[in-house]
Amino acid sequence: MANTTGQKFGGRTKGAVNKTTAEIRDAFSLLVSNNLDTLDADLNSLEPLQRLKMIIELSKFVVPTLKATELTVEPNNRFEPIIFEFS
Known part of the structure; x- marks a missing residue:
């Protein structure tokens, strides 16, 4: 018989570490x-370009990958960027 209650039975609880x-x-x-x-x-034994590629590949295991975000602007609303000026 299928579970139609919407409740979870068995398995890991939410947030539990595998x-x-x-x-x-x-x-x-x-x-x-x-x-x-x-x-x-x-x-250090690698060529500079290979070394850079390897460091970038290894960084994926340490630095979290940022998710791309999308900006949607309605045609009636005008998008005004914020400009920072440093002197």
């Missing part, structure tokens, strides 16, 4: 921490 994911993140963090000197040496 134990496997947490363990993997901890293990990966430990792996990186223990190999910082090697990672630094490996990055």
